[in-house]
Amino acid sequence: MKILGIETSCDETSAAIVESNKSSLNLLSNIVASSVELHAKTGGIIPENAAREQLRYIIPVIKEALEKSEQKKGMPDIDAVAITVGPGLMGSLVVGVETARVLSYIWKIPLIPVSHLYGHIYANFIGRNPDDIPFPAISLVVSGGHTDLVVIKKHKDIKWIGGTRDDAAGEALDKIGRLIDLPYPAGPTIEKLALEGDPKRFDLPRPMIGSPDFDFSFSGLKTAALREVKAIKKLDEQTKRDLCASVQKAIIAVLIRKTLKAARKYEAKSILLGGGVTANQSLRDELELEIENSKLKIKLFVPTKSLCTDNGAMIAAAAFFQKEESWKDMQASPSLHF
Numbered sequence: 001m002k003i004l005g006i007e008t009s010c011d012e013t014s015a016a017i018v019e020s021n022k023s024s025l026n027l028l029s030n031i032v033a034s035s036v037e038l039h040a041k042t043g044g045i046i047p048e049n050a051a052r053e054q055l056r057y058i059i060p061v062i063k064e065a066l067e068k069s070e071q072k073k074g075m076p077d078i079d080a081v082a083i084t085v086g087p088g089l090m091g092s093l094v095v096g097v098e099t100a101r102v103l104s105y106i107w108k109i110p111l112i113p114v115s116h117l118y119g120h121i122y123a124n125f126i127g128r129n130p131d132d133i134p135f136p137a138i139s140l141v142v143s144g145g146h147t148d149l150v151v152i153k154k155h156k157d158i159k160w161i162g163g164t165r166d167d168a169a170g171e172a173l174d175k176i177g178r179l180i181d182l183p184y185p186a187g188p189t190i191e192k193l194a195l196e197g198d199p200k201r202f203d204l205p206r207p208m209i210g211s212p213d214f215d216f217s218f219s220g221l222k223t224a225a226l227r228e229v230k231a232i233k234k235l236d237e238q239t240k241r242d243l244c245a246s247v248q249k250a251i252i253a254v255l256i257r258k259t260l261k262a263a264r265k266y267e268a269k270s271i272l273l274g275g276g277v278t279a280n281q282s283l284r285d286e287l288e289l290e291i292e293n294s295k296l297k298i299k300l301f302v303p304t305k306s307l308c309t310d311n312g313a314m315i316a317a318a319a320f321f322q323k324e325e326s327w328k329d330m331q332a333s334p335s336l337h338f
């Protein structure tokens with residue numbers, strides 16, 4: 001069975017084909033067009049600009065995804081179309097949702113609505129046998145729009161246990177990056193600069209690290225970073241590196257502490273990372289080390305880096321575990337939650 005997955009919830013326009021055979025979910029193609037250069041000029045996403053670009057990209061991106069999956073000419077060999085219905089920017093979601101609705105209607109194939117957040121979780125299932133991921137699992141979804149912890153008892157039984165009360169971790173990285181003139185999105189640059197920075201130079205808070213719940217808060221960290229930047233007379237390159245290392249360390253410490261706490265409480269057999277921030281190598285390495293040191297019997301799963309940030313493949317992968325819906329009823333839901 002082959003599913004075409006379409007993702008347009010934020011600034012990316014992506015289409016991918018994922019095939020399931022007896023033992024695994026295989027990626028046949030994954031095309032991502034980003035309008036990030038446009039947003040870099042404005043220092044962030046202007047929703048109307050994002051949707052306008054997505055309108056231009058959507059058909060060429062789907063065509064390329066079909067071609068790369070070695071489809072023959074004519075009616076494509078696709079069994080269903082999966083689409084992100086939310087959460088995300090309304091204008092951006094509508095571009096994908098309306099395109100998917102039309103494809104389902106004219107190709108006469110099922111349409112499967114998918115939550116973007118489920119997509120980030122199911123990126124972990126691509127390229128492997130789904131049965132290799134043991135449940136219960138804890139998933140940490142951490143991106144520009146979300147920082148959420150969920151417990152997965154089995155497919156279709158996903159329970160949200162906590163999330164950020166203000167800024168998402170990626171949003172905090174992007175905002176702090178902007179303070180020190182890093183290009184948008186700042187996460188990857190912060191990671192690069194942090195490699196040569198001193199994480200102990202700035203004593204930044206680790207908000208809610210010891211709180212009894214599974215919630216997060218990153219806006220205080222952003223304010224603390226702003227205070228440090230204002231106090232610095234000369235923001236030289238080494239100071240920027242040190243600030244990046246200190247910020248990254250603080251964010252990673254909180255993410256890891258809460259994830260492991262959830263894993264213990266729910267006796268998780270696996271931890272699944274997902275979302276753009278989980279492309280961060282230090283986060284991946286430090287969590288792996290902490291699991292090893294804790295002697296917990298937990299398997300850590302991380303998607304390949306290109307599948308951490310937004311993509312259509314994760315939407316197609318999630319669709320294998322979701323129900324179809326009539327093309328007539330499907331709606332974009334910008335504030336969809338887990």
Ligand code: KG4
Nearest residue numbers: 143144145170185187188276277280309310
């Ligand atoms: O999942 P994603 O592509 O979009 C949303 O659903 O929000 O995540 C984008 C976020 C941005 O905030 C970006 O700065 C962050 O992920 N990000 C990273 C890295 N790559 C992307 N943060 C830290 N380290 C990275 N390597």
Ligand code: ZN
Nearest residue numbers: 143275276310
């Ligand atoms: Zn995302």
